[in-house]
Amino acid sequence: MLRRRGYRLTTQRRAVLDVIARSRDHLTPGEIHQQVVRRHPGVGLVSVYRTLALLADMGLICEVHVGGNCRSYLLRRPLGHHHHLVCSDCGRVVDFSDCDLGQLEKRLAEDTGYEIEGHLLEFAGRCPDCRAATFT
Amino acid sequence: MLRRRGYRLTTQRRAVLDVIARSRDHLTPGEIHQQVVRRHPGVGLVSVYRTLALLADMGLICEVHVGGNCRSYLLRRPLGHHHHLVCSDCGRVVDFSDCDLGQLEKRLAEDTGYEIEGHLLEFAGRCPDCRAATFT
DNA sequence: CCAGTTAATGAAAATTAGTTTCATTTGCAG
DNA sequence: CTGCAAATGAAACTAATTTTCATTAACTGG
Secondary structure (H helix, E strand, O other), X not given: OOHHHOOXXXXXXXHHHHHHHHOOOOEOHHHHHHHHHHHOOOXXXXXXXXXXXXXXXXXXXXXXXXXOOOOEEEEEOOOOOOEEEEXXXXXXXXXXXXXXXXXXXXXXXXXXOOEEEEEEEEEXXXXXXXXXXXXX | OOHHHOOOOOHHHHHHHHHHHHOOOOEOHHHHHHHHHHHOOOOOHHHHHHHHHHHHHHOOEEEEEOOOOOOEEEEEOOOOOOEEEEEOOOOOEEEEOXXXXXXXXXXXXXXXXXXXXXXXXXXXXXXXXXHHHHOO
């Protein structure tokens, strides 16, 4: 896909893609870098950022904004439109895809005159594990 | 309200509250500080952050997470549950309150075992002014 | 109203996340 | 193989936020 868009397929890009593809979880740029370095020491955090920006541009990954510490998490996109349910304790993320905001979106557009381009929907809650941990 | 919770009512807290109360727009910590300093030179950005954290804790203000540059915007809460429609060009924010996510939330809780605590819903779009500007 | 305590402040340093710059390297077209 | 533009790594930089700590001032009790 990179090639098709005229980008070069470099070792570092391979490495980043590899990490993202391998992981089921959502990772921060820093975490991705750590994992990349394990197999490819010398790969710079900068390249990770650059690759992530590229992938995000191409729509292959997307970002999550969670909690108080407004840090952007990057994650693998499970193909297509979807949203996140984030555990407020451990940060674990569950994806879901049906959000049914079409009507609301339409009404908002009419009421405000905005041309709506997209939306960000995230739920916060406590995952089963963290809930269980409380009762220990 | 501060007093009721055992916090002191300091000049700087008054000043921050004043600015937030006066403004209908959403402000960044930096913007709030600028305005505070106009009337109260010497008030530190630090205190603004501290006051904002306090107010957010008490639920009197809330944050917005917008666009790519993951910076947390703080804003006045128009009382009660609501959401934001943010212009992707100029950043102007419109509030709306009916989101009708109850059913989705319930189903998610059943499916995932998460105890859902809240949600973050934001729409992005282009406001009437910015749309008009394009055609100039 | 005054004094004491203690929370709150301001300044500066520290931290954290992300971006920019630029000389060097390298993928890949020819 | 070779050349060159694209991509990289290191380091400097920007920006936002947090921490530290000595000083200040809000409230409480007298």
